[in-house]
Amino acid sequence: MKHKALLISIVASGISAFGGVQFDLRGNHLFTQRDAEADAPMMRSVEVQSYVHAEHTSASGLSLFLTHRLDGTPHADALPENTLPFDNHTACGLRFMKKHLFQVAVENDIFGHAENSCPYFYPPDSSVSRKVLTSLNQYFQVRGKKVRLTVAASYFRLNYDLRYGDDGLTRAVDDDLWSEADFRISPNDHIAFSAGTTLKNDFNAYDGYDYGDHYVSMDGDHEVPLKARKFSMTWLLSGHWRISEMMYLREDAQGPAAVITMRPVVKLRNRIFLKGATMLDLSDKMQKQKYELSIRKSWKNLSSVDVGCWATAGALFPRRGTDVGGVFYLSRSSRFGLSPQVHLFWMQDSDNDEFRFYRTTASVEMILNLFHRAEITGGYTWSDFIDRAPFTDRGVISLGLRKW
Amino acid sequence: MMRRLLLLFMVVAGTVIAAGCGNPSNSAFLSVDKACCTGCAACVRVCPSDAIRIISNKAVIDPTKCIECGNCIEACPVNAIY
Numbered sequence: 455m456k457h458k459a460l461l462i463s464i465v466a467s468g469i470s471a472f473g474g475v476q477f478d479l480r481g482n483h484l485f486t487q488r489d490a491e492a493d494a495p496m497m498r499s500v501e502v503q504s505y506v507h508a509e510h511t512s513a514s515g516l517s518l519f520l521t522h523r524l525d526g527t528p529h530a531d532a533l534p535e536n537t538l539p540f541d542n543h544t545a546c547g548l549r550f551m552k553k554h555l556f557q558v559a560v561e562n563d564i565f566g567h568a569e570n571s572c573p574y575f576y577p578p579d580s581s582v583s584r585k586v587l588t589s590l591n592q593y594f595q596v597r598g599k600k601v602r603l604t605v606a607a608s609y610f611r612l613n614y615d616l617r618y619g620d621d622g623l624t625r626a627v628d629d630d631l632w633s634e635a636d637f638r639i640s641p642n643d644h645i646a647f648s649a650g651t652t653l654k655n656d657f658n659a660y661d662g663y664d665y666g667d668h669y670v671s672m673d674g675d676h677e678v679p680l681k682a683r684k685f686s687m688t689w690l691l692s693g694h695w696r697i698s699e700m701m702y703l704r705e706d707a708q709g710p711a712a713v714i715t716m717r718p719v720v721k722l723r724n725r726i727f728l729k730g731a732t733m734l735d736l737s738d739k740m741q742k743q744k745y746e747l748s749i750r751k752s753w754k755n756l757s758s759v760d761v762g763c764w765a766t767a768g769a770l771f772p773r774r775g776t777d778v779g780g781v782f783y784l785s786r787s788s789r790f791g792l793s794p795q796v797h798l799f800w801m802q803d804s805d806n807d808e809f810r811f812y813r814t815t816a817s818v819e820m821i822l823n824l825f826h827r828a829e830i831t832g833g834y835t836w837s838d839f840i841d842r843a844p845f846t847d848r849g850v851i852s853l854g855l856r857k858w
Numbered sequence: 859m860m861r862r863l864l865l866l867f868m869v870v871a872g873t874v875i876a877a878g879c880g881n882p883s884n885s886a887f888l889s890v891d892k893a894c895c896t897g898c899a900a901c902v903r904v905c906p907s908d909a910i911r912i913i914s915n916k917a918v919i920d921p922t923k924c925i926e927c928g929n930c931i932e933a934c935p936v937n938a939i940y
């Protein structure tokens with residue numbers, strides 16, 4: 455009993471030391487429909503989704519932060535598409551932010567019931583099951599009036615089980631280092647020039663799995679009043695040089711490339727926004743394009759409706775589709791709220807009329823306000839997938855507690 | 859200024875659409891639209907080849923390990939992978 459009281463007091467004092475604690479804890483009852491195409495039987499399972507973030511900042515600008523995320527189900531085959539059915543993620547770190555920014559963090563993921571798979575970069579007749587992923591991240595940014603230098607590095611260690619045919623189990627590790635350097639100079643508030651590099655070093659495979667992306671770029675954002683409307687646009691033009699022996703062997707698009715991104719937004723009257731996006735990645739072997747056009751109507755109580763269409767060309771799966779979504783906050787009291795949501799997503803392969811994919815998600819959430827920024831939630835969500843294995847139709851009844 | 863920006867956008871977009879459509883590529887790898895990505899890790903959980911990492915709260919796809927199954931495209935709740 456004394457131990458319990460001590461533990462509770464330690465946890466309570468730990469939480470109170472962190473001024474900004476936010477969490478979203480949710481328990482779900484999940485049930486999926488039998489799907490012959492996905493070869494998935496009907497399944498019932500519990501599912502946990504929790505997120506806790508705590509941060510304590512001292513007057514000197516030093517912050518200590520802690521994040522924990524738990525996501526998953528004890529039934530490995532409850533959601534057939536998940537190769538990692540259970541993920542326990544913990545991250546903690548220190549951030550020092552004054553004129554410059556320095557951050558160092560350690561992250562850890564423990565995977566439960568990970569699916570056995572055999573990606574092509576492991577020996578044939580072997581299977582791999584991921585167990586633990588640990589990473590050490592550092593982020594350093596020096597900022598001047600018009601210049602900014604960013605250096606970041608993330609070291610990942612994956613512990614996994616490897617099985618060769620009938621030879622039994624081998625415990626193995628895979629180490630990767632992702633590093634990034636970026637130098638940015640802004641002559642004025644609207645335009646900036648950057649140069650940098652992103653590198654991945656794979657320490658356990660031969661050098662062919664290393665990857666490098668060196669780039670120079672120019673980006674900007676502009677805002678123009680247009681009578682009663684407002685037009686804004688962000689854009690990016692960049693030239694890349696991608697280097698990877700494996701991509702060369704697979705005849706993927708390495709070498710020089712140009713990337714162009716434009717995002718215009720027109721704010722019309724009555725909280726109506728017209729948004730567009732153009733993304734292009736062009737090289738001698740690739741003409742990848744994505745276009746989006748959408749309209750959004752929002753209300754003061756944060757309710758909104760979005761209608762959009764999009765198309766990709768030259769991409770891995772050239773597609774076109776429509777996306778319609780809405781979230782409505784219905785409330786007559788400050789204590790109780792109701793929030794129905796609906797989201798319709800349709801997609802078709804541009805080169806294959808027979809390949810279509812529909813996803814419909816409808817949900818309703820009840821919200822009971824406990825006190826300032828803390829509430830109990832309960833809801834029901836139904837997701838319907840048509841023609842898309844391994845995703846199966848599913849329903850979720852959830853009960854949760856959140857604070858932000 | 860406004861008209862010039864609109865004109866520039868339409869000319870560039872129109873030129874590229876005309877040049878690119880009907881010009882199928884023989885190689886393409888998946889990209890993440892970092893402006894949309896929320897770092898929710900839904901793509902990590904469905905990736906069978908461990909090709910996705912979350913770095914600085916954004917998904918990063920390792921093109922040397924991606925097996926192009928497309929599961930991450932469908933799992934992404936904000937349509938940020940293409």
